[in-house]
């Protein structure tokens with residue numbers, strides 16, 4: 277069996293706490309007789325301003341890692357820290373507040389509300405958090421994803437790539453410490469996927485955004501600063517700035 281790998285990913289400016297850190301995290305499902313170790317002793321620190329891709333065979337624990345790191349799922353053991361704050365034992369109300377203010381999430385299927393316009397979708401996290409919704413801020417965020425002109429459109433009037441950019445704007449409107457993305461390009465054609473990846477790159481380079489992204493696509497993974505590989509709930513490999521071909525080759529070895 278491959279030994280678990282403890283790893284620190286990305287650059288760490290000024291030695292401050294990592295944007296997100298998992299310490300010896302495990303997540304089990306099922307019963308004693310039928311136990312699935314979705315995560316099995318994962319230790320990893322995602323540095324502020326870094327973009328990490330998470331890869332691995334189907335069922336290796338990628339989504340579980342993202343959900344545990346984002347406080348969407350509770351861990352069975354270990355600790356989760358968000359900019360140094362231990363959120364492992366936070367109660368549901370605290371986790372909800374956290375997800376509304378410090379964490380952004382983007383899904384493969386966009387998850388926009390069909391009856392709301394782009395700007396209403398983007399404003400939603402602020403409304404849910406009981407905050408004032410400054411129209412200028414909403415327009416700015418939509419402009420930053422290149423969709424100011426489309427702000428009055430509903431999701432069905434937008435292409436898949438445009439919908440995903442609205443979803444990214446919605447995740448960014450609260451200025452989260454970390455953006456988690458689960459297969460953000462999985463439902464997009466290659467041109468739209470490239471556009472979304474360029475946008476994520478700009479967010480990292482210009483605004484110092486931290487991004488943790490699950491993907492099956494070696495080309496998408498190669499857009500990140502580094503790639504970590506999971507297998508059977510453990511980190512088994514990582515690579516700094518690999519090419520798509522290198523990513524595909526490492527993944528094929530894990531799937532063999």
Ligand SMILES: Nc1ncnc2c1ncn2[C@@H]1O[C@H](COP(=O)(O)OP(=O)(O)OP(=O)(O)O)[C@@H](O)[C@H]1O
Nearest residue numbers: 305306312314332333334335336337338339340341
């Ligand atoms: N709610 C659940 N109940 C039981 N088992 C679960 C649950 N969620 C995940 N699992 C199991 O945990 C393991 C890891 O699942 P996870 O979805 O994290 O993998 P993944 O790497 O994201 O897979 P994929 O690439 O297919 O989306 C799998 O064996 C899965 O069947």
